[in-house]
Amino acid sequence: MGDEIRWPRPPVERQLWRKDSKKKCEFYRDIGHNTEDYYTLRMEIRRLYEQGELSHLLPRGGNQQDNVGSAKPTAPPTCTKIINVITGGSDISGLTYSAAKRRATETKEDRPEISCRVSHSNLPVVAFDEEDIHDSQEHHDALIITLSMANCTVRKVLVDTGSSVNLIMLKTIENMGFSEKDLQKKTIPLVxxxxxxxxxxxxxxIPTYAGGINKQVRYLVIDGPSTYNVILGRPWLYLMKAIASMYHQCVKFPTPWE
Known part of the structure; x- marks a missing residue:
């Protein structure tokens, strides 16, 4: 903190033989106690903080060490009603109403043994921090990226965690050099x-390249006006083991090298 802090007077060099030489205080420049244990230093830092002289070290409104553990989460409100959703399932995700009904009527002995053992790999931890924020201003932007697909640079690619399928527009694949003859005919209703x-x-x-990883990604083709060329849904995110952050405006996924 340099000259911002009001340093105390040097201690009188007496009775040093009674002090613990293993404990040192940089604030009092003396031995016998640790710096973090001294109450006077805490009061001095609080005085400077209230005067705004340590705003670059302890910004107001941030996560301050003094507030850790002091606040308690608000109790959840009382639940008066439960709202369920009745649905017939999804052919896309492989779960139809009849399949779910058969599953519910199976006995425990009829079901195959499922291992709950988790394999621990050496994949790096996917995390976001403040360095990933490209724009510090408040925003409500969608997560739009650019990808290399079939040797074409495709812009306006929406990463949508709420989509159960990967979508690509008919006009987009035509601009990439494909035609309807290259499609595997499969009509699926999208709601x-x-x-x-x-x-x-x-x-x-279509081979889709991202961050050094090239994957064969399956897309559903639809014909109609759209703001985006491609919509990447949960199948692509699961395939890449990717985590999307709308707040940080970026996607991260583990690779063998980083």
Whole structure:
């Protein structure tokens, strides 16, 4: 803290033989006690903090060590009603209503043995910090990235954690050099948020490169106006073991090298 702190007077050099030489105080420049144990230093730091002289070291509103453990979480409100959702399942995710019903009627002996053992790999930890923030201002932007797909640079790619499929527009694959003849005919009804239904034209597998990883990704092709060229949903995120952060405006996933 340099000259901002009001340093005490040097101690009188007497009775040094009674003090513990293993404990040193940088504030009093003396031995016998540790710096972090001294009450006077804490009061001095609090005085400087209240005067705003340590704003670059202890910013107001931040996570301060003095506040750790002092606040308690608010108790949850009282639940008066439970709202369930009745659905027929999804052919895309492989769970239909009839399959779920059969699953529910199976006995424990009929079900296959499932191992709960978790394999520990050497994959790096995926985490976000303040250095990943590109714009410190408040925003509500969607997460839009640029990808290399089939040797083409495709912009306006939306990463949507709420989508159960990967979508690509018919016009996009035509600009990439594909046609409807390259599609595997498969009509799947896609239900939007408001309940509107759009049928897919088919499926196509396109090599998708991201961060040094090249994966064969399966997309559903739809024909219609769209703000985005591609929508990457949960299948791509699971395939890449990726974590998307709307707040940080970036996607991270583990690779063999970082």
């Amino acid at each position: 939007g948020l408001s309940g509107e239904i759009t049928n897919s034209l088919g499926e196509i597998v």
